[in-house]
Amino acid sequence: MKIPGRHMVMVVALIVAVHSRVPAQDATITAEVHPAQIAAGGQFEFVITVSGSDVNNVRPPATPSFGSFVLLSGPNQSTNMQWINGRTSASITFSYVLYAKQAGKFTIPSIAVQHGNKTLSTQPVPVEVLKGDPAAKKPQQSQETDITASIGDNLLLRAVADRQRVRRGEQVTVTYKLYTNIEISQLRHKKDPVAEGFWTEDINTATQLTYGNETLNGKRYRVAVIRQIALFPTQAGTLTVQPFEITCGVLIRRQRRSNDIFDSFFNDPFFQQLQSVDHDVKANALKITVDPLPESAPDGYAGAVGSYAFNATMDKNVVKAGDPVTLRLTVSGRGNIRLVTMPRPALPGDVEAYEPKLAEDVTRDNGIIKGKKTAEYLLVPRNSGERVIEPMVFSYFDPAKNSYATIRSPRFVLTVEPGKTFAAGEGSVAMKEDVRLLGQDIRFLKLEPGRLERVDRESGWSLDFAAALAFPPLMFLGAYFYRRRQDRLRGDMPRLLFERAGRGASRRLKQAEALLQKGDATAYHAEILRALTKYLEHKLHLPPADFTFEIAVDRLRAGGVSEAACDSLRSCIERAEFARYAPGADSTQARQELLHLASDAITQIERMFSRGAK
Numbered sequence: 208m209k210i211p212g213r214h215m216v217m218v219v220a221l222i223v224a225v226h227s228r229v230p231a232q233d234a235t236i237t238a239e240v241h242p243a244q245i246a247a248g249g250q251f252e253f254v255i256t257v258s259g260s261d262v263n264n265v266r267p268p269a270t271p272s273f274g275s276f277v278l279l280s281g282p283n284q285s286t287n288m289q290w291i292n293g294r295t296s297a298s299i300t301f302s303y304v305l306y307a308k309q310a311g312k313f314t315i316p317s318i319a320v321q322h323g324n325k326t327l328s329t330q331p332v333p334v335e336v337l338k339g340d341p342a343a344k345k346p347q348q349s350q351e352t353d354i355t356a357s358i359g360d361n362l363l364l365r366a367v368a369d370r371q372r373v374r375r376g377e378q379v380t381v382t383y384k385l386y387t388n389i390e391i392s393q394l395r396h397k398k399d400p401v402a403e404g405f406w407t408e409d410i411n412t413a414t415q416l417t418y419g420n421e422t423l424n425g426k427r428y429r430v431a432v433i434r435q436i437a438l439f440p441t442q443a444g445t446l447t448v449q450p451f452e453i454t455c456g457v458l459i460r461r462q463r464r465s466n467d468i469f470d471s472f473f474n475d476p477f478f479q480q481l482q483s484v485d486h487d488v489k490a491n492a493l494k495i496t497v498d499p500l501p502e503s504a505p506d507g508y509a510g511a512v513g514s515y516a517f518n519a520t521m522d523k524n525v526v527k528a529g530d531p532v533t534l535r536l537t538v539s540g541r542g543n544i545r546l547v548t549m550p551r552p553a554l555p556g557d558v559e560a561y562e563p564k565l566a567e568d569v570t571r572d573n574g575i576i577k578g579k580k581t582a583e584y585l586l587v588p589r590n591s592g593e594r595v596i597e598p599m600v601f602s603y604f605d606p607a608k609n610s611y612a613t614i615r616s617p618r619f620v621l622t623v624e625p626g627k628t629f630a631a632g633e634g635s636v637a638m639k640e641d642v643r644l645l646g647q648d649i650r651f652l653k654l655e656p657g658r659l660e661r662v663d664r665e666s667g668w669s670l671d672f673a674a675a676l677a678f679p680p681l682m683f684l685g686a687y688f689y690r691r692r693q694d695r696l697r698g699d700m701p702r703l704l705f706e707r708a709g710r711g712a713s714r715r716l717k718q719a720e721a722l723l724q725k726g727d728a729t730a731y732h733a734e735i736l737r738a739l740t741k742y743l744e745h746k747l748h749l750p751p752a753d754f755t756f757e758i759a760v761d762r763l764r765a766g767g768v769s770e771a772a773c774d775s776l777r778s779c780i781e782r783a784e785f786a787r788y789a790p791g792a793d794s795t796q797a798r799q800e801l802l803h804l805a806s807d808a809i810t811q812i813e814r815m816f817s818r819g820a821k
Contacts, residue, residue: 234259234322238315238329245336247310250485255282255329257320258298262286264323265299271318276334277306277778278797306781308774310338358457360426361388364433364490366400366451369574372496376512376543377606379438379495380410380574383451385488386421386428392456392483394433395784399755400490401449404497405438406543407751410571414729437576439512439543440497448493456483500604505613507550511603513542517550519599519616528591528626534584536563536616538601544569544578550599550616552584558594558621561585588623595620704745709813712742716806723798728786731798735783735805739776742809746816756780763812772811779805 234257241252253273257265267282282301301320315332363386373379385394394416416431433453440446459482500512515538522533538547545567554560561584569578588594596619604611715738722731743759744751747766760773782801 234262234265234325234327236320236327236329238318238332240315240332240334245307245334247307247336247338250304250306251334253303253305253315253332255301255318255320256298257300257322257327258296259322260296262297262299262322266321267301268318268320271316273303273305273315275308275311275313276315277308277782278303307334307336308778310336312336358389358486362386362391362455362457362486362488363423363428364451364453364488365423366448366490366493368448368493368495371494372498373440374498374512374604374606375440375443375500376510376546376604377440378513378542378576379405379440381436381438381448381493382432382574383434383490384421385416385431385433385453385455386423387431388428390458391416392458394453394455396452397454397487398450398452398757400436400451401755402438402446403449404442404444404446405440405448406546408437408439408543408545408569408571408576410435410437410574410576412733414733435574437571437574438495439546440495443497443499446495446497448495450492451490453488455486455488457486458482459484501609501611503611504604505600505602505611507600508602508604508611509548511538511542511547511601512606513540513603514605514607515540515542515547515601515603515614517601517614517616519619521596521619521621524620525622525624526588527624528588530587530626532586532588532621534586534596534619536582536584536599537579538581539577539579541575541577542603543576544580547580549580549582550601552599553597554586555588555594555596557589559587559589561587586621588621591623591625593620593622705748708742708745709809711745712738712809713806715741716802716809720802723795723802728798732783732786735779735801739780739783739805739809746812766816768812768815772808772815775804775808775811779808 237256237258239254239256241254245251255268267284270278282303285300285302286297287300288297313334313336315334317331318329320327320329365384365386367382367384369380369382381400385391411432411434413431413433416433418429418431421428421430434451438448518537518539520535520537522535526532534552536549536552538544538549549563549565552560563582563584566581566583567578568580569576571577598618599616600613601616602611602613715734719731719734719738722734740754743749743756743763744754747759747762749759749762756777760777763773763776764770779801782797783805786798786801
């Protein structure tokens with residue numbers, strides 16, 4: 208049946224007129240959670256609904272405190288209006304997506320909502336979070352089975368390696384592609400790929416998906432690269448890269464289930480509501496064959512694989528005894544620059560060398576790991592004469608040429624001139640302007656001893672005298688043991704990384720704070736994750752190939768770190784991970800709070816390790 212246009216306008220005008228005459232009824236407010244059964248580690252929705260005849264004056268509540276729950280997004284606002292038998296009713300809904308960190312019984316406190324001049328408050332809502340997965344219940348399982356069946360092969364994750372056979376230490380680039388023919392609202396990492404026997408470097412992790420078109424198994428898909436990593440095998444043999452797992456928010460349409468003629472009308476796709484449903488996607492595993500390096504390695508070869516250049520420079524060739532000279536060594540090129548061992552110069556015995564200052568600069572151009580590593584030595588010659596620094600040697604294996612290469616630095620000749628010296632007797636002659644009168648110019652000799660009295664002789668071994676004698680050898684012993692400890696640490700890289708993990712995390716958090724002040728939310732959250740990841744890798748001696756946040760938290764608990772500190776750390780990781788794929792879902796205040804929370808979590812763990820938690 209067709210309704211003339213002017214009649215439709217009259218009907219709408221009548222609705223508005225009747226609505227304007229309806230007096231405001233007392234509004235009601237409710238609060239509830241969905242779903243009713245919540246599992247630890249899962250998400251749920253907290254909904255506040257204000258109902259009445261007029262909800263135009265309802266203002267969103269201030270951001271509430273949800274206690275043990277993590278706020279992922281919200282408030283998300285929606286309004287619904289109905290007109291039945293001349294009466295108008297309306298409702299406005301504020302929904303929040305929360306994350307349940309742990310099992311237990313909790314209560315969401317009362318929340319106030321302003322409605323005109325009145326304040327409406329919800330009742331406290333008890334929430335029980337269960338261990339395990341309530342989704343195993345039959346009705347939910349049936350629903351998830353239907354969703355999985357409907358998705359089918361319309362959502363796939365594939366891992367592709369640029370090569371299947373390499374030499375030990377040679378780069379393998381693995382690209383993870385998402386193939387989809389359905390709508391996706393968001394995605395987050397569920398389980399990172401475990402690559403045992405590899406050193407792993409992240410090349411790129413997509414924060415916003417850019418789609419292209421590709422055909423897979425005869426079917427056309429929209430394709431986006433979500434992650435790219437570089438793997439450097441550290442051992443020979445057939446190695447496995449375990450699957451990468453993600454959780455996608457799949458958008459499905461909710462249909463009205465009613466025999467009402469109007470419901471059948473609104474089941475048109477134009478009027479259907481979209482609902483985001485989590486769906487886990489798992490990539491395929493990869494097998495990589497790693498061949499050992501040839502046995503004809505040159506003397507001094509330290510394991511470098513790639514294509515490199517080696518350079519050595521000295522800032523001066525003529526210097527006075529006691530003055531410093533800087534020797535700078537640089538290795539640059541393509542390969543795992545982080546694992547390159549720098550050559551050490553062979554110095555004459557009377558040339559003192561301090562520990563080198565190391566610096567790394569790693570780039571990821573077109574999926575290739577490149578970089579530069581420098582070592583600066585501060586040399587101090589003690590005696591005059593000519594000193595020779597023999598050429599240094601850097602060797603590496605070049606997979607492209609399938610052979611070893613050796614680069615030699617130039618031979619350095621250092622001319623050391625005498626430093627400042629004093630002639631014999633110099634300093635014993637006072638200059639004229641140095642002579643001053645002190646009270647009297649001349650003291651006469653005393654011809655008579657005067658009256659002498661015997662006094663008790665005190666011992667010269669006073670406490671101050673003993674301390675003065677003991678101080679120099681104690682200082683020497685302290686410096687000796689400190690130097691030995693530093694040498695031991697440099698030979699024990701895991702221990703060195705363990706002790707410096709806290710300082711490295713603090714430095715990265717300061718960089719994150721600078722990015723926050725610049726307003727770069729994506730780089731800020733990535734830096735937070737990098738700070739937490741590197742801190743846990745170094746503190747727990749976890750190689751990057753085996754690192755997952757679940758393993759790290761389990762080791763912290765096993766090492767005696769409190770549950771509260773572990774939960775705080777997990778909360779930081781989850782919030783930062785979520786924000787990488789939903790950059791607009793949090794506020795500046797929430798980002799500042801995340802920075803403080805990450806700093807506090809690291810401080811708590813550092814304190815517990817200092818008390819003996821290893």
